[in-house]
Amino acid sequence: MHMQGLSAQATKRPQDENFPVASLVLSRRHRDAVLSFYRFARMADDIADAPAMSPAEKLARLDALEQALVLGDETVPQAARLNAADARHGAGLAEARQLLRAFRQDVVKARYLDWAELEAYCTLSANPVGRFLLRLHGESDAAHGPADALCTALQILNHIQDCARDRTQLDRIYIPLGWLDPAGGEHAFFEPSQAKARRGVLDAMLDRVDDWIDRARALPERLQDRRLRAQSIATISLALALSRRLRRHDPVEARVAISKTDAARAFIGGLAKAPRRPIDQDARIAAAVVNRSGSSFWLGMQSLTQERRRAIHAVYAFCRAVDDIADGAAPSFEKRRFLAEWRREIDRLHRAPQTPIGRELARASIRYKLPLSECHALIDGVETDCAERVRISDDRALDLYARRVAGSVGALSIRIFGAPAAHDFAIGLGRTLQLVNILRDVDEDAACERVYVPLSRLAQAGLQDAPASILVADPRFAGLCEALAAEARAGFAAADDALKRLDRAALKPAILMMESYRRILDHLEVRGWGARQGRLHLTAGDRFQLFTMAMRAA
Template sequence: MHARDRLRAKRPKHENFPVASLMLSRVHRDAVLAFYRFARLADDVADAPDLTASDKLAELEALEQALICGDPQTPEAAQLHAVNARHGAGVSEARDLLRAFRQDAVKTCYQSWADLVAYCAFSANPVGHFLLRLHGEHADAQAPANALCTALQILNHMQDCRLDWERLKRLYLPLIWIASIGGESTFFEPSRASLRRPVLDTMLNRVDALIDRARVLPERLQNRGLRAQSIATIELAGRLSQRLRSRDPVITRVEISKSDAAIAFLCGLGGARCPVNHDHHVTSAMVQHADLSYRLSIQTLSGERRRAIHAVYAFYRAVDDIADGVAPPSEKRFFLGEWRREIDRLHRAPETPVGRELARALSVFALPLDECHALLDGMETDSVERVRFVDDRALDLYSRRISGSACALLICICGAPNANDFAFDLGRTLQLVNLLLNTDEDAARERVYVPLSRLALLDLYDAPAATLVADPRFVRVCQDLSEDARASFAAVDEALKRLDRCALKPAILMMESHRRILNQLVARGWGARRGKLRLTATDRFQLITLALRPE
């Protein structure tokens, strides 16, 4: 068999991630190596360029029969059969892998993210199933193990995307994502990096979410060696994802370095004795990338309040990244639907770090979960190919969902339950400023949040976004909206006189930040929208002073 020659060329040390590391016991290492050798042989058959699809299927069927009966004529099958007899693990998991290899023999592409994940359920997840059964682990480790295995498989697909496409004519990236930028030839054209990069980054957002789901795995494992290996593997997965964000796998194969491997090994050894719950670390890490006003707002809180607002911000960031990504609308709706189901699970057993942190906040502060669903409604509005609002009422509804819901969750955590009307008015105010600030950026995504009823007066009723925002008469519309925003700030200021300013300081900081942005926008004017406006050094100093000052 030609595949046997290739088997000698690729060994566990050539894999990205640890196969049978020294962290495992000798008995377990031998069993893992037997599983690896059989899987490697079957994979080589599925990838053999000199075999037809029917030949591959016949070879894989022969391998499965050899595995079932322990045929000594196929040593790899016989060894794994013996492992299964000793440990009660190996055969069923390997047969699941064979299902994926049969699919590789006849299938060359996957339409959607869900299709790709379904493939990984057989091409990758059985490896985790085997390791857990081999070590006698509990069932609650299965879900995070599946997330890790799927993440590793997709990272490998991204690494090898060019080679898979050129040598095997396979594409393990969602086909409808690739089609959105012009198809496979455009995606793999070296000079089209600017089109390719958003697709890769959106995929990595999904992979990172899987890695985050996997971070709970070590604390659910009983075997210290397996726990150490899981920590090292999660660390390596995160590092490879970071490298794929900064380098182009179409131009060159992106790999983890020896220093990455060494650091991951040390992390595994160091964390195996006493694994740490990473849920809060996941949400707090997302806050590090927030704007200054958000970071200052959060820093005015402490203890459970800060932890809860971390969870809310991380939820907002996760769903906003979905809406702003380049995945097709159908995929975005699917991902947002997953978040709806996660919100519905908060009272029972959430499956993500952000979900578990939200559940904790729910138990402490009785968060209004309807606001989480309202936020998802707003994100669904942004998840279509072109956004247009008919009138001011549609804009107000969108603002209520996108910003009003976030402000309502914030004031609940701040301990000001009587400030709901203030929260909704503040949300509308902040959204008006964001609309004016991001006009051109939104237009690049075919989003125009200015109500069409206003634009109809200018004979621009439903033109392309670029045409709308470039027309000189659009200036008047922006001026009108800025006046609306100023009036909205005044109304919010009046409402604050009747509320607890100390409790609402986080909301006040965000309000003052946006007020300063609006002032800059008005001073610059609406005719020449050049560059991204940022808070000045004076603005930053004033906000920091406000954050430190007791009310």
């Protein structure tokens, strides 16, 4: 099949792409091969996207293009050049054939059911690009995992960025169909007036993308070629910049792009950092999760020694990761799948963890003998929150839920604090803190159709199960909140009593956490339970008192 007519009509040049293609950072001896790979991929992409061709013609042309690549057919310069580059460098042909599978898929598949299908597409459409660069530069297999993570992140960022254009011009939607449902389905998702519902879905997708970017941060330290390392640092920086922009701006209303300032900053940073000895990013990633969260536990963490603080950062980052899954806008079945991935990560923690948080958690587990069964218990508890409608049947179920989502964190933390004898204290305090969480977040939870006051207690008050907003607005619900508050107050008293027999110095972070929650309960009781006005936060005065307490010897 004659192909030269189309090959002269490339729709993009390397400099038109979001992310660097054959940049000047790369060595001259590699740049020509990279350009050959890019031009071949660009040609194949243009065939798959050609509006005037039928699907059958597109597939035939892609088959002919692959044959030209394998044979090095001189009548198709893009194929011949890449074939020659592969002969010189031992890289390009196999990866390009993988890309052709993705382009064929684009011809016949316009929708994706779930996140797994989207990620599988990325293994064909994006990951081969990273594998090509690694093989071209003679890098080891150790770089494959983070390189795949970066390529997957870049591909999904492009899909989010171009979601409106892909739908109108190509009738393709890479946002999984199951993820469109919370926003009202495909048509509603793309309605300009549905920005709020769309925002939740986009942010949930970006949460997954940011997880891939975090995995990719290990790439520079695993690369031997300094120039490729510089480009990887720049590309990671650009991915983060685009993710941040997509969180601030709506790609359905207007295409969101990286600024020239972002690009310049990324490349300057890549060139500056590449010559240095690569830094282990895992601890930084876990600490960044803690810093972003603004957790009331932050002050307690700061009172620890550096090594213990690093370990508690790992535990908190893990808790935050699984909790964010439950609280995001992804469909319930996807949330459960993401939690299952974390279960597998915990199971392989002492063999080969695949995530930065997993590696940090493994380090903490070895150093402080953490019971990993508690990590599974936390996931069990968080899985309760993944349901589209959450109700707790009775007091026993409430105790089990609190033991899993809060007691597990306490059981892990006291070992890092150096007070394993305080296990019972940690479990009891965890339940108390969870009761305060439930009281503080009544309305926020109700908006997600979650009610944690047990159905058995609702029935005793004469309340039948109903939509959450109706239940929490009923005057009788206030009385149930008062009863829970009394239980929490008793829990704090029991913790005070237990501390008389425990190592208060070692438990200082737990005490600071306890006091912050005690103050929240104080404010909730002063405000009352019948006239709630949004989520209650600690005051500046509260924070100053806690800071003063942290500065004093325990």
